[in-house]
Amino acid sequence: MPSDASQPAPRARLFARLNPGVTLERSAAGGVSALFDGRAVAFGTFGADVAERAADFETGVAFDGERDGEISELVRRLALYGLVEYRLARTPSGPDLIVVEPQMRDYAPRMIELDEDCALALSRFAYIRRRGADVVLESPRACALFRLCDPSVTAMIAHLSQARTVKELRDSSDFPGVELLALLLDSQILFTPGPGADKALRAAEGDDELVLWDFHDLLFHTRSTNGRHANPSGGIYAHAHLAALPPAIRPSWPGPAIDLKTLETAPPSDFAALLRRRRSTRAFDERRPITLAEVAWLLDGAARIISRERAPDDGQDEPESETAPRPYPSGGASYELELYLAVDRCDGLARGFYHYDAKQHALVLIETNAQWLTAMLEDAQFAMGAPAVPQVLVTMAARFSRVSWKYSGFAYALVLKHVGVLMQTLYLMAAEMEIGACAIGVGDIDLFAKMTGLAFHVEGSVGQIAIGRGVQSDSPPLAD
Numbered sequence: 001m002p003s004d005a006s007q008p009a010p011r012a013r014l015f016a017r018l019n020p021g022v023t024l025e026r027s028a029a030g031g032v033s034a035l036f037d038g039r040a041v042a043f044g045t046f047g048a049d050v051a052e053r054a055a056d057f058e059t060g061v062a063f064d065g066e067r068d069g070e071i072s073e074l075v076r077r078l079a080l081y082g083l084v085e086y087r088l089a090r091t092p093s094g095p096d097l098i099v100v101e102p103q104m105r106d107y108a109p110r111m112i113e114l115d116e117d118c119a120l121a122l123s124r125f126a127y128i129r130r131r132g133a134d135v136v137l138e139s140p141r142a143c144a145l146f147r148l149c150d151p152s153v154t155a156m157i158a159h160l161s162q163a164r165t166v167k168e169l170r171d172s173s174d175f176p177g178v179e180l181l182a183l184l185l186d187s188q189i190l191f192t193p194g195p196g197a198d199k200a201l202r203a204a205e206g207d208d209e210l211v212l213w214d215f216h217d218l219l220f221h222t223r224s225t226n227g228r229h230a231n232p233s234g235g236i237y238a239h240a241h242l243a244a245l246p247p248a249i250r251p252s253w254p255g256p257a258i259d260l261k262t263l264e265t266a267p268p269s270d271f272a273a274l275l276r277r278r279r280s281t282r283a284f285d286e287r288r289p290i291t292l293a294e295v296a297w298l299l300d301g302a303a304r305i306i307s308r309e310r311a312p313d314d315g316q317d318e319p320e321s322e323t324a325p326r327p328y329p330s331g332g333a334s335y336e337l338e339l340y341l342a343v344d345r346c347d348g349l350a351r352g353f354y355h356y357d358a359k360q361h362a363l364v365l366i367e368t369n370a371q372w373l374t375a376m377l378e379d380a381q382f383a384m385g386a387p388a389v390p391q392v393l394v395t396m397a398a399r400f401s402r403v404s405w406k407y408s409g410f411a412y413a414l415v416l417k418h419v420g421v422l423m424q425t426l427y428l429m430a431a432e433m434e435i436g437a438c439a440i441g442v443g444d445i446d447l448f449a450k451m452t453g454l455a456f457h458v459e460g461s462v463g464q465i466a467i468g469r470g471v472q473s474d475s476p477p478l479a480d
């Protein structure tokens with residue numbers, strides 16, 4: 001039947017549906033379980049309404065956020081396990097405009113009310129790419145990814161390289177609907193340039209701290225850590241079936257070799273011996289925790305502020321700046337790294353979360369949720385494949401703008417290099433003190449943000465190292 005062009009298209013709605021491979025089961029008593037990856041997880045007891053609509057979860061159950069009562073509660077619980085996605089469509093069985101894939105556990109789509117004169121523009125952090133046979137719209141700022149299923153959506157996004165009002169967009173012949181705009185605004189894929197905002201490509205987007213971020217740096221930060229994406233990550237050998245591992249030792253170049261062994265005359269120095277002695281320790285002695293005095297010694301040696309210096313404005317391209325050097329080198333003397341200690345067991349220091357004030361050489365308690373503290377310690381235990389959580393987990397957090405205020409293009413890469421430098425400094429101090437240490441490859445930036453209340457792009461977790469008294473160590477605690 002030909003469509004009636006004079007009739008407005010029906011309002012698009014969200015439908016929550018189970019991810020492929022997930023099914024729901026309901027017991028006679030109303031208990032709902034999800035079956036996936038060969039296991040069953042119980043999600044609690046729900047009323048008759050949920051029972052009646054359980055089958056709809058395969059294709060999509062209408063989802064209107066908070067107003068949905070039990071349905072939205074079940075969706076929320078399923079979402080915590082990453083088991084649902086949301087399709088935006090005009091009818092329950094009609095074609096999808098987009099499919100929303102949550103990237104963060106506590107994300108639920110919301111449609112922000114928009115009036116016709118509201119101007120919208122595409123965030124400079126948003127991008128479209130091919131993923132398999134799909135075209136996806138993403139942003140490091142967004143808590144969700146959008147699979148684009150209708151060409152009208154892609155066309156509208158291209159239109160939004162310049163600010164346009166809802167009314168202007170609605171006038172275009174293939175306008176996909178205000179509901180889509182509302183979803184994308186909620187996800188910070190779109191933003192509302194304020195009145196009088198200039199046409200600069202680098203508008204603050206409602207957050208002044210974003211001005212100092214390059215696109216690729218913010219993307220790298222969110223995709224190379226845990227917490228803000230749902231992509232597979234970690235040591236999963238994804239390509240082991242495609243290619244052999246290159247040899248551990250590089251084959252020699254064919255040119256003439258100058259033998260350095262003949263030059264080994266002096267015995268190795270104490271420092272060179274320390275370098276050789278350093279090893280990673282993953283199992284810590286539960287009966288003999290590290291002491292507060294040892295933590296103080298470690299921090300003093302590796303991370304304490306040594307001096308305070310001021311570089312004057314040179315009248316050319318270097319504005320005045322202040323630096324606070326520490327025992328390790330830092331590009332541009334940025335010294336953007338701060339240390340936070342998640343303490344499980346430390347003799348003389350209560351279990352808790354602390355900031356190391358590198359100027360005062362003091363630990364400052366940060367009140368935080370006990371479950372988050374446990375989650376952070378358990379993540380580190382998992383990363384090390386260790387029998388127990390570390391006694392102390394040190395998180396390095398970067399005050400990013402200390403670096404990006406000066407450097408463009410490689411600011412985030414510089415931060416990660418600094419993490420490596422500080423990591424080795426902590427490793428070597430620990431080796432000298434004969435306490436155990438183990439670097440942790442990846443941390444959860446969202447968990448750190450929750451624990452500190454600091455936005456992930458303002459002062460964010462970039463590295464971690466576990467420390468404690470190793471089980472093999474015979475050294476007496478410093479305080480003895």
Ligand SMILES: Cc1cc2nc3c(=O)[nH]c(=O)nc-3n(C[C@H](O)[C@H](O)[C@H](O)COP(=O)(O)O)c2cc1C
Pocket residue numbers: 278279280281282383384385423438439440441442
């Ligand atoms: C940046 C970095 C990340 C690491 N991440 C982990 C990790 O997540 N889990 C772990 O058990 N070890 C981790 N390690 C430790 C390495 O596995 C270890 O350094 C390596 O196996 C060499 O052993 P060694 O440190 O005892 O000499 C990491 C080391 C570095 C430098």
